[in-house]
Amino acid sequence: MHTGTADDRMALKAERIRKRFGNGDAAKEVLGGLSVSVGKGEFVSIVGPSGSGKTTLFKIIGGLEPPTEGEVWIGGKKTTGERGHISYVPQQSALLPWRTVAGNIELSLTISGLDRRTAKRETKEWLARIGLGEYADAYPHVLSGGMTQRVSFLRALLAPQPLMLLDEPFGALDALTRLQMQQWLTSIWEESRRSVLLVTHSIEEALYLSDRVIVLSASPAAVLEEFAVPFPRPRREALWTEPAFNAMKQRIYELLRQP
Amino acid sequence: MGNKRNLWAKIWPPAVTLAALLALWQAAVTWGGIDPWLLPAPVSIVQEAIAVWPRLMDHTGATVRLMLIGFAGGSAAGFGLAALLHLIPWLRNVAYPLLVLSQNVPIVAIAPILTMLLGWGLLPKAILVGMVCFFPITIAMLSGLENPDPQLRDYFRMIGTGKWQLFWRLELPHAIVHLFSGLKIAASYSVLSAVVAEWLGTNKGLGAFMLISSKGFQPDRVYAAVIIIVTLSLLLFGLVALAERLLIRWRPGSGELTK
Numbered sequence: 344m345h346t347g348t349a350d351d352r353m354a355l356k357a358e359r360i361r362k363r364f365g366n367g368d369a370a371k372e373v374l375g376g377l378s379v380s381v382g383k384g385e386f387v388s389i390v391g392p393s394g395s396g397k398t399t400l401f402k403i404i405g406g407l408e409p410p411t412e413g414e415v416w417i418g419g420k421k422t423t424g425e426r427g428h429i430s431y432v433p434q435q436s437a438l439l440p441w442r443t444v445a446g447n448i449e450l451s452l453t454i455s456g457l458d459r460r461t462a463k464r465e466t467k468e469w470l471a472r473i474g475l476g477e478y479a480d481a482y483p484h485v486l487s488g489g490m491t492q493r494v495s496f497l498r499a500l501l502a503p504q505p506l507m508l509l510d511e512p513f514g515a516l517d518a519l520t521r522l523q524m525q526q527w528l529t530s531i532w533e534e535s536r537r538s539v540l541l542v543t544h545s546i547e548e549a550l551y552l553s554d555r556v557i558v559l560s561a562s563p564a565a566v567l568e569e570f571a572v573p574f575p576r577p578r579r580e581a582l583w584t585e586p587a588f589n590a591m592k593q594r595i596y597e598l599l600r601q602p
Numbered sequence: 603m604g605n606k607r608n609l610w611a612k613i614w615p616p617a618v619t620l621a622a623l624l625a626l627w628q629a630a631v632t633w634g635g636i637d638p639w640l641l642p643a644p645v646s647i648v649q650e651a652i653a654v655w656p657r658l659m660d661h662t663g664a665t666v667r668l669m670l671i672g673f674a675g676g677s678a679a680g681f682g683l684a685a686l687l688h689l690i691p692w693l694r695n696v697a698y699p700l701l702v703l704s705q706n707v708p709i710v711a712i713a714p715i716l717t718m719l720l721g722w723g724l725l726p727k728a729i730l731v732g733m734v735c736f737f738p739i740t741i742a743m744l745s746g747l748e749n750p751d752p753q754l755r756d757y758f759r760m761i762g763t764g765k766w767q768l769f770w771r772l773e774l775p776h777a778i779v780h781l782f783s784g785l786k787i788a789a790s791y792s793v794l795s796a797v798v799a800e801w802l803g804t805n806k807g808l809g810a811f812m813l814i815s816s817k818g819f820q821p822d823r824v825y826a827a828v829i830i831i832v833t834l835s836l837l838l839f840g841l842v843a844l845a846e847r848l849l850i851r852w853r854p855g856s857g858e859l860t861k
Contacts, residue, residue: 405760427762437757441775441852450771454763482852502761 353419354506354538355381355404360413362399373399375563376412381506384536388549391559392599397542400564401510404540405429417506430455430502432509436495438483445470445479448498455502465501473497473531489520496528500535509541513548525551529578546595550588551578558598567598642822651826657811662830664807665796668724669834672731673792677785679732680739684777687740688747689769705737709795713802727799734795739784746780747773779853782846789842793835 362374373396381387391397402408404415406426414421417428438447445466452462470479473493483491492512499507513521529552532539543549549556550572558567570591574582582588624644630636631643638646651658687694709730716726750772758772800809808827815823 402756402760406762407756407759426759429760431757431760433753433757433760435753437751437754439754439772439775441778441850451761454758454767454771455761484852504761508760 352383353380353416354383354385355379355540356414356416357400357404358414358416360400360403360410360415362396362403362408363411372563374403374410375565377559377564377566379540379557379566381538381540383505383538385555386532386539386541386553387555387557388541388543388553389557389559390543390546390549390595390599391564392561393544395559395561396564397559398510401508401542405431405508427455428504429506429508430499430504432492432496432499432507432512434511434514436483436491438491438494440483443480443482444475444486444494447483448494448501451498452501455504457501457503462501469497469501470494473527487520488516489524492516492524493527496531500531500537505538507537507539509539511543512541514544521548526580528552529576533577546592546599547583550574550591550595551582556595558595570595639819639821642825647822647825647829650820650822651829654823654826658826658830661806661808661811661827662834664804665793665800665809665831666834668727668731668799668807669792669796669838671724671728672796673735673788673838675728676732676735676792677739677788680736680784680788681743681781683736684740684743684747685769685774688744688773689765694744701737701740704733709734709798710802713799717803722803727796727804730799731792731795734791735788738787738791739781742780742784742787743777746777750776779850782842782850785842785846786839789838790835793831793838797831 357377357379359376359378360374361372361376363370363372365371377400379387379389379400389397389400399408403410403413404417406415406422406424406428409424413423415423420428422428438444439450442450445463448466448470449459449462452466453459457465467476467479470476475490475493478486478490483494486494496509496512499509513524516524525548532552541549541552553572556570556572558569559565560567572591574585574588627641628643628645631638631641642650687697712733713726713730716730720726720729747769754772755768758768763771796807797809797812800807801813804810805814808831812824812827815821815827
């Protein structure tokens, strides 16, 4: 078999993914054969109305659910239905309450395939770097919501898997913290340039963070349109007030509003 | 300091109530004309206990031994059984109804059967205590193993955690909290069932001592045995609670700074 060079440059290709739940008359199609791709080092966001099957799509990419039809390719390999090919930042931080902050990160890293010593060293170094060094030995319940999500993001960033899935990582935060987290995330991401697929409800968040925005329709989800985000990096806070930014935001909003 | 004052505030109301009840009891027997063979006064119970102290301690020793062996054996069996039923789902479907059934056979009915099968030694009684103890532990453990936070479970499966690692890293630690509520119930049951086991066939232990004393019209000795049984039960419960506090240090609360 021949795999093209175009495939090798893709961190993720999810092709014609269809997902039906149930059988016969009760069957409900959630994903209507949609294709999504993420290039190496690209930051891609998916926005769509609630209930458009974004979480289901993530479960299929992550291998938790098999698609009814379609294929998932990660890093040029077919991984449909296989787990362990991605690193993941869930909606709620999903830190084990009985492990320290450092312990949580180290555990995930060793599960992802790093050896224990490297995991320990990287964890210590990076916790200090993101200003949470003094919390390394604390239990997660002492952290604030924003700090928890930083730890959760760091845990995914340090994993060796090249593709990161972010499932509404800031959805549970208050508006101000959310804003700070978005700025923090761009600054970290612009240094590391990992391949990221982000699911979000917020159009601003998608535009501010991404290279490309994919707009989904309501159930069964299909790709309505894709936008390349033209704003230069590093992205600045001031972007929010630029007319071009707001024009794009308006267009996506109109698109989502369609029945 | 504040903690000590708090503790004192918690202790004194029940302590005063208890003292008042004891005084009332003493007064009722001394001046109220209640026959001492019907209800001995607290003071005479204590006097009698001191008089037969060495014998009482002998019997207490036998009961403690039986209770600890049964409790330890039952807990270990309950723990192992829960892990087994959790890891082998079909076995769970087969065995769970039988487990529930086993608890509906009254122990006074099981005791003679065990004696018939295994004689009059320590073994059948220890088995009886163990049979009473394992059930709350198995049930508590099983529910703990089955329902860790679904977010956590999804996260760990997403990053490729295998079944065994999921068990060791997530399900088992999560079940430990539940295990302790099972252990506390089992601790109280173990003293109770040890005494019942001794009623049914031995001449050693507090159960036997109570039976002999009540047949010999020595109610003060029966009451002395009851006080020791209650003390034992509280002690074992306290030990389990202490072990819980030492083992589960990560839990929020208890004066620690949160958020």
